[in-house]
Amino acid sequence: MNIGxxxxxxxxxTKTIRYYEDIGFLHPKRNENGYRIFEDTExxxxxxxxxxxxxxxxxxxxxxxxxxxxxxxxxxADVKKIAQQHVQEIEDKIADLIAMRDTLTHLINACAGDxxxxxxxxxxxxxxxxx
Amino acid sequence: MNIGxxxxxxxxxTKTIRYYEDIGFLHPKRNENGYRIFEDTExxxxxxxxxxxxxxxxxxxxxxxxxxxxxxxxxxADVKKIAQQHVQEIEDKIADLIAMRDTLTHLINACAGDxxxxxxxxxxxxxxxxx
DNA sequence: CTTGACCTTCCAGTGACTGGAAGCCTTAGA
DNA sequence: TCTAAGGCTTCCAGTCACTGGAAGGTCAAG
Numbered sequence: 001m002n003i004g005x006x007x008x009x010x011x012x013x014t015k016t017i018r019y020y021e022d023i024g025f026l027h028p029k030r031n032e033n034g035y036r037i038f039e040d041t042e043x044x045x046x047x048x049x050x051x052x053x054x055x056x057x058x059x060x061x062x063x064x065x066x067x068x069x070x071x072x073x074x075x076x077a078d079v080k081k082i083a084q085q086h087v088q089e090i091e092d093k094i095a096d097l098i099a100m101r102d103t104l105t106h107l108i109n110a111c112a113g114d115x116x117x118x119x120x121x122x123x124x125x126x127x128x129x130x131x
Numbered sequence: 132m133n134i135g136x137x138x139x140x141x142x143x144x145t146k147t148i149r150y151y152e153d154i155g156f157l158h159p160k161r162n163e164n165g166y167r168i169f170e171d172t173e174x175x176x177x178x179x180x181x182x183x184x185x186x187x188x189x190x191x192x193x194x195x196x197x198x199x200x201x202x203x204x205x206x207x208a209d210v211k212k213i214a215q216q217h218v219q220e221i222e223d224k225i226a227d228l229i230a231m232r233d234t235l236t237h238l239i240n241a242c243a244g245d246x247x248x249x250x251x252x253x254x255x256x257x258x259x260x261x262x
Numbered sequence: 263c264t265t266g267a268c269c270t271t272c273c274a275g276t277g278a279c280t281g282g283a284a285g286c287c288t289t290a291g292a
Numbered sequence: 293t294c295t296a297a298g299g300c301t302t303c304c305a306g307t308c309a310c311t312g313g314a315a316g317g318t319c320a321a322g
Contacts, residue, residue: 004299014300015280023278033287035300044257051256056231059278069253079252080244083235090232094225100187101221104214113211121210122200125182126175135268145269146311154309164318166269190309 001038010046017046023059025049025066057086132169141177148177154190156180156197188217 007014020026021036026045028036048069052062064082068074110120110130124130138145151157152167157176159167179200183193195213199205241251241261255261 002300013280016278018301019279033300034302035287047259048256051259053278054231055235055256056228065253065256068250069257072248074248074250075246076242076248076250076252077244077246079250080239080242083239083242083252087232087235087239090228090235094228094232097187097221097225097228100185101218101225104186104218104221108211108214108218111207111211111214113208115206115208117203117205117207119199119205119207119210121207121214122196125179125186125196126200128178128182133269144311147309149270150310164269165271166318184309 001043003036003038006038006043006046010043010050012046012050020046020049025063055086056090057082061086132174134167134169137169137174137177141174141181143177143181151177151180156194186217187221188213192217 001009003014003017006012007017010017012020017026021028026038026042028038028042031037045066048066049062052065057065061082065079068079068082104121107121107124107130112118120130132140134145134148137143138148141148143151148157152159157169157173159169159173162168176197179197180193183196188196192213196210199210199213235252238252238255238261243249251261
């Protein structure tokens with residue numbers, strides 16, 4: 001397969017695939033004209049990475065997961081640990097965002113939203129009060 | 132005030148304050164030795180930006196909010212609109228994160244997390260099934 | 263007079279891509 | 293056989309909002 005076909009089948013853009021090669025995820029062979037040739041194993045790897053990324057794992061976590069995937073002797077505990085840490089990070093982010101949303105919603109509800117200049121949102125940004 | 136004092140009082144690192152000057156948020160005067168001198172208005176502005184950033188507004192949104200804050204003739208509707216758009220973005224992010232968390236939690240619960248190699252988490256990343 | 267805490271500028275790196283330029287390769291059609 | 297389109301290559305720069313570090317000037321205390 002050429003890179004275009006792999007991109008289509010994995011759902012990962014060609015640019016990103018080349019980037020993944022740069023950072024050592026893949027080592028596709030080249031044919032005599034310099035084009036990358038991908039095997040099914042590489043397509044599979046890319047799809048794996050794509051799924052992990054869409055679950056919010058960063059590149060280093062993907063690397064670790066991939067290494068575990070390819071290690072037939074690993075215990076599932078290692079994988080579970082990475083996933084649990086990641087869930088905790090996600091929970092933290094959710095909590096931060098909810099706090100932001102709640103503050104903002106509160107301010108928005110207090111704001112008339114008309115032609116007059118009084119604005120609790122700006123007042124809060126200006127003096128930190130009004131919550 | 133020198134930059135160090137402003138940093139302490141606003142809670143914004145000196146590096147970031149210099150960066151904010153670079154991108155045109157501030158225009159502190161300089162004294163003869165080249166040091167920046169900050170007035171209270173600049174400290175106030177920085178604190179404003181700090182609060183807006185902590186509510187998740189990006190730099191351009193902060194710029195817009197600051198401009199509205201300094202425009203005595205604006206209507207609160209303009210501010211409310213920016214805030215509402217921002218809340219919508221936050222809601223979207225929260226929804227994405229919750230979806231990730233739920234998928235992961237589901238997989239984690241299905242994973243024994245022991246010394247054995249079977250792992251539903253890796254299986255899911257590998258073949259997309261198991262949800 | 264030295265030490266240490268400030269301050270300055272400039273350059274590079276972060277994460278994970280993404281866009282664009284310049285140029286080679288391949289294939290289908292006129 | 294020429295040509296045009298599309299796919300492929302590399303390399304460089306930009307994104308966002310900082311952050312770290314180097315190299316050096318300034319200032320106040322002891």
